[in-house]
Structures are given as structure tokens and as C-alpha cells.
Amino acid sequence: MCAKSAPMKVVSRFLPIDNARDTQVRVCPGAKALARRTLGLAQLLAGRVFSNLWRIGIPNIGAIMMFHEIQDDVIGQLRTGCSPKYLEHLIKYVRSRGAAIVSIDDAIGLLAKRSQKKFIVLTFDDGYRDTLSRALPCLEKLNAPFCVYVPTQALTRTMDAWWLALRQIFKAHDTVEIEAMNRRFECSTLDSKSTALREVCNWIATDFRLKTDLQPTFAKYRISMSEIVNRYFLSVAELRALAKSPLVTIGGHGSSHEALANLPSAAVHEELTQSRDFLEQVVDRAVDHLAYPYGTPLACGPREFTMARQLGFLSAATTESRPFYYYCDPVRLHALPRMDYSADFWTGAGAADCDESSPSLYADVIEPDHNLR
Numbered sequence: 144m145c146a147k148s149a150p151m152k153v154v155s156r157f158l159p160i161d162n163a164r165d166t167q168v169r170v171c172p173g174a175k176a177l178a179r180r181t182l183g184l185a186q187l188l189a190g191r192v193f194s195n196l197w198r199i200g201i202p203n204i205g206a207i208m209m210f211h212e213i214q215d216d217v218i219g220q221l222r223t224g225c226s227p228k229y230l231e232h233l234i235k236y237v238r239s240r241g242a243a244i245v246s247i248d249d250a251i252g253l254l255a256k257r258s259q260k261k262f263i264v265l266t267f268d269d270g271y272r273d274t275l276s277r278a279l280p281c282l283e284k285l286n287a288p289f290c291v292y293v294p295t296q297a298l299t300r301t302m303d304a305w306w307l308a309l310r311q312i313f314k315a316h317d318t319v320e321i322e323a324m325n326r327r328f329e330c331s332t333l334d335s336k337s338t339a340l341r342e343v344c345n346w347i348a349t350d351f352r353l354k355t356d357l358q359p360t361f362a363k364y365r366i367s368m369s370e371i372v373n374r375y376f377l378s379v380a381e382l383r384a385l386a387k388s389p390l391v392t393i394g395g396h397g398s399s400h401e402a403l404a405n406l407p408s409a410a411v412h413e414e415l416t417q418s419r420d421f422l423e424q425v426v427d428r429a430v431d432h433l434a435y436p437y438g439t440p441l442a443c444g445p446r447e448f449t450m451a452r453q454l455g456f457l458s459a460a461t462t463e464s465r466p467f468y469y470y471c472d473p474v475r476l477h478a479l480p481r482m483d484y485s486a487d488f489w490t491g492a493g494a495a496d497c498d499e500s501s502p503s504l505y506a507d508v509i510e511p512d513h514n515l516r
């Protein structure tokens with residue numbers, strides 16, 4: 144789970160005109176007006192130049208895409224996850240636009256060289272069983288490398304997968320009371336269930352410690368967290384099988400899937416090192432990459448970025464939703480941005496059903512210029 148509420152549209156961080164406003168011209172009023180006009184013309188030209196740079200796609204070099212569940216019945220699962228068909232179409236689309244699907248290791252190499260090659264990295268969070276049963280067959284067919292970030296308490300069946308427990312409650316009941324929110328949801332349709340689930344998840348995302356307050360609700364609705372985790376997440380043996388694919392990179396995702404920013408430094412250190420050791424034992428290879436659980440500014444920040452670097456991870460990903468831009472934004476390998484293509488859950492935009500007639504769905508990654516014309 145990586146909570147987010149930002150829409151898929153990418154907002155330009157390329158702001159030459161706003162920067163130029165800082166220029167101070169301290170001369171007589173006439174000269175001031177002339178200077179303002181000159182500056183305005185310069186701003187206009189700068190805007191056109193940069194707009195054209197966008198149009199031919201120079202600044203946007205690539206992106207990391209984030210997925211969660213890959214499942215057949217997206218609507219039935221309250222619009223969470225995406226279908227194998229959507230995943231396949233997305234990969235074919237980005238390749239048709241000239242972008243290569245590369246491993247996270249290769250992406251780090253391309254970024255280090257400031258290569259102009261357009262690339263996409265596919266990443267799957269949380270170690271869902273369907274990463275093995277649904278995503279892997281699709282990605283093997285397309286020969287597309289990918290990275291799977293696994294929280295180790297999913298493997299040991301001790302993780303608090305509160306988001307799946309909530310989904311189970313909303314799927315099963317047409318009236319749901321969340322005492323901690325002092326809310327009662329009337330939700331008899333799939334759309335209203337999805338909307339209610341999103342509202343509760345967004346409430347948790349305002350402070351991830353609030354998830355503890357859901358325990359009385361889970362008890363009331365007789366939720367068995369161990370049963371949920373056992374049903375949805377890879378076992379150790381399944382992870383080992385997944386990791387055998389040459390297309391797969393296994394990355395860390397902490398042990399408990401807690402928002403690291405809420406933990407003392409010693410606990411963060413333990414989360415990152417123990418989970419890495421555990422994964423390396425299971426898959427019998429180095430675990431060099433990390434994704435911060437939830438990945439939002441409330442869940443990870445400079446302390447975690449520094450610690451990930453000091454612990455030797457080659458990269459660490461947030462959920463800051465944007466592609467890479469070389470020309471305005473130095474790449475920080477331990478605070479990598481990632482764009483959520485895992486669901487239409489957060490936007491309600493219908494993405495996960497894969498409307499093949501709407502390639503604009505993916506255009507923000509490959510050709511962000513269309514917003515700026």
C-alpha cells in the first residue's frame with residue numbers, strides 16, 4: 144500500500160517565468176516600464192522556448208511506475224489494483240512511444256550517465272500473491288523487467304494490512320460504521336463502497352498512526368488480519384519462486400509497513416536492516432533497492448533518505464508522483480519519484496479498466512507537453 148491522493152496529471156515544475164519575477168529593476172519610472180516590457184518579452188520568449196523543449200520531449204527522460212495488485216476483477220475489488228490487460232496495454236503503449244522498459248539497476252545507470260534514452264521502470268509494491276500469478280506471466284510474455292518491493296511482515300503473516308481489512312468490510316456490508324472517524328457510511332453499490340473506502344484511506348493518510356484506531360472496527364466486523372495477509376500476500380516459497388525469474392529485482396519495503404517517519408531512528412534502522420537481511424536470505428542475492436512504505440512526505444523525509452543512503456541502498460523510492468526531469472531537478476537516488484499507475488481508486492478516473500482508445504492515460508509519462516500547449 145502506498146497511499147496517495149495526488150491525481151495522475153503531472154504539474155510542470157519548470158517555471159522560468161515565475162523565477163524571472165524576482166528580478167528587481169530600481170530605476171526611474173519610464174525606464175522601469177521599458178524594463179518591464181523587455182522583461183515581459185523575454186519571459187514570453189523563454190516560455191515559448193521551454194514550451195517547445197517540452198514539445199519535443201527533452202526534459203522528461205523517464206519515470207518509475209508504481210503498481211500494487213494485478214487482478215481480474217478490478218471493479219469488484221472496489222477499483223483497487225489494475226487488470227493484467229491494462230498492464231499489458233500500458234507496456235505496449237510506452238514501448239510504441241519509444242521508451243524502453245528497464246530494470247531499476249539499469250535506470251540508476253542511465254540517470255548517473257544523464258542518458259537521453261527514454262525509460263520506464265515497473266515496480267510492484269507489497270509482495271501481493273498476484274504479482275506472481277498475474278503480473279509475472281504478463282511481464283514474461285512481454286520480456287519486461289520489474290522490481291517488487293516486499294515488506295517482510297507480509298511474508299511472516301504478521302503485517303497490519305489495514306487497507307485490505309477495510310476493503311473486506313466495505314465489500315461485505317451496505318452500512319459501515321467507522322467509530323474512530325465518527326462516521327457511518329451507507330454504501331449499497333460498488334461505486335459508493337469504493338468512495339467510502341477511499342475516504343477512510345485518505346483519513347488514515349493524514350496521519351498513519353490513525354490506523355491503530357481502526358482496531359475496534361476490525362474487531363466488531365470480525366476481521367482476521369492473519370487470514371487476510373495469508374490470502375493476499377506471497378509466502379516465502381512463492382517469493383523465492385518469483386525471484387528466480389531473471390526479469391525480477393527484489394527490493395526492500397521495511398518490515399512492518401509502518402510509516403517510517405513516525406518511528407524513532409533506531410526503529411527505522413531496524414526496519415531497513417532486518418528486512419533487507421531477511422529478504423537476502425530468502426532470495427539469495429543482494430537487496431539493493433528500497434521503497435518507503437506509503438512514500439508520502441508524512442511517511443518519509445530527509446532522515447529516512449539519509450539513512451537509506453548510509454545503509455548502502457543504491458536507490459530508494461517515494462510516491463512523489465512525477466517523472467524525471469534532468470534540466471530543472473537534480474536526481475536524488477534516495478528520494479526517487481514514482482507515479483501511481485496501480486489503480487483508478489484515488490482518482491475515480493477509470494484508469495484501471497484500461498480503455499485502449501485513451502492513450503492520454505499514459506501520456507503524462509511519455510509526453511507531458513500536452514498540458515502546456
Ligand SMILES: [Zn+2]
Binds near residue numbers: 144268269400436
Ligand atoms: Zn506499500
